[in-house]
Amino acid sequence: MWTAVLLAGVGCYLLKLAGLSLPERVLAHPTVERVADLIPVALLSALVAVQVFSTGPELVLDARALGLAFAVVALLLRMPFLVVVVGASVVAAVARLV
Amino acid sequence: MSEASLSPAERSAIVRDSLAVGLATGAYGFGFGAVSVASGLSIAQTCVLSLLMFTGASQFALVGVVAAGGAPVSGAATALLLGTRNTLYGLRMAPLLRWRGWRRVAAAHVLIDESTAMGVTRDTTEGTRLGFLTTGVSVFVLWNVATAVGAVAGEAVGDPRTFGLDAAVGAAFLALLWPRLRDRRNVLVGVLAAAVALAAVPVTAAGVPVLAAGGVALLVGVLGKRQDPTEVPGPDDVAGRHH
Numbered sequence: 001m002w003t004a005v006l007l008a009g010v011g012c013y014l015l016k017l018a019g020l021s022l023p024e025r026v027l028a029h030p031t032v033e034r035v036a037d038l039i040p041v042a043l044l045s046a047l048v049a050v051q052v053f054s055t056g057p058e059l060v061l062d063a064r065a066l067g068l069a070f071a072v073v074a075l076l077l078r079m080p081f082l083v084v085v086v087g088a089s090v091v092a093a094v095a096r097l098v
Numbered sequence: 099m100s101e102a103s104l105s106p107a108e109r110s111a112i113v114r115d116s117l118a119v120g121l122a123t124g125a126y127g128f129g130f131g132a133v134s135v136a137s138g139l140s141i142a143q144t145c146v147l148s149l150l151m152f153t154g155a156s157q158f159a160l161v162g163v164v165a166a167g168g169a170p171v172s173g174a175a176t177a178l179l180l181g182t183r184n185t186l187y188g189l190r191m192a193p194l195l196r197w198r199g200w201r202r203v204a205a206a207h208v209l210i211d212e213s214t215a216m217g218v219t220r221d222t223t224e225g226t227r228l229g230f231l232t233t234g235v236s237v238f239v240l241w242n243v244a245t246a247v248g249a250v251a252g253e254a255v256g257d258p259r260t261f262g263l264d265a266a267v268g269a270a271f272l273a274l275l276w277p278r279l280r281d282r283r284n285v286l287v288g289v290l291a292a293a294v295a296l297a298a299v300p301v302t303a304a305g306v307p308v309l310a311a312g313g314v315a316l317l318v319g320v321l322g323k324r325q326d327p328t329e330v331p332g333p334d335d336v337a338g339r340h341h
Contacts, residue, residue: 001139002143005147008156009147012152012178016181024192026189037329040155042311042314045275045311051165064268067266068269068272085129086266088269089263092264
């Protein structure tokens with residue numbers, strides 16, 4: 001675990017430094033730019049799906065889905081991030097008690 | 099980009115806005131600390147992630163993959179892929195910040211969504227630097243303090259299911275994704291990526307589904323034709339600015 005933490009940590013810093021150091025024309029290629037823009041969208045969507053709808057190798061529908069539903073409503077209402085995240089936890093926790 | 103000096107009023111407005119973002123985002127570090135130890139990382143590993151990696155989405159991704167039972171190397175790969183976002187921000191910010199040498203090496207560490215958003219909209223180099231640095235440094239300090247507090251609290255809580263901490267992770271990713279969903283093509287890519295990831299869950303090792311979904315970005319990006327400017331977060335996309 002320490003190796004992953006340190007390597008990914010240093011790697012993420014180097015990615016930032018590369019951005020500030022490379023010439024701007026690196027982005028000139030439209031395909032590179034499109035892929036680079038879409039990577040965060042694809043990864044974050046996949047992370048939402050996997051975090052909420054799976055446990056180990058199984059697809060599950062449980063209290064986390066209610067938490068996510070709350071997050072959607074809160075985001076639609078333009079609530080602050082903290083409210084979105086804490087609210088989702090509270091909704092899931094309460095749903096488990098009921 | 100003019101070289102005119104900022105008036106004291108302009109300076110204090112930029113500093114005030116930046117500190118508000120720093121405070122809101124920093125507080126969010128509490129959630130990271132708690133979720134990280136709940137995912138099985140030690141308090142020390144959690145704090146090192148916030149100090150060294152210092153980019154929220156990548157940190158949440160690493161601990162999220164590990165929490166799902168994925169190999170640490172899958173978590174690290176996901177974190178690095180998400181970290182490429184900051185490279186794009188750097189390419190956009192470099193000509194605006196115009197820092198060289200050690201200043202650039204130091205500035206790189208606080209190059210994140212929030213500092214980019216609060217720097218990119220300024221009209222002058224001075225304003226860009228002030229917004230970028232005030233936001234970046236205040237987020238860094240508060241994020242790390244909050245991470246440590248959250249990690250200690252999370253250790254006391256134990257099981258992440260208590261208090262619904264496991265649900266917090268999904269909500270956190272959704273909040274990070276949200277500003278990007280104004281674009282119709284991004285919504286399509288998001289839905290496809292989620293479907294690919296869920297389809298892969300039963301048949302692959304943990305950690306692989308998220309990386310497989312990255313393939314959707316590659317496919318749509320290569321096959322797509324549309325020209326569009328690099329997406330960089332604006333002031334309305336970051337915490338503390340939703341009012």
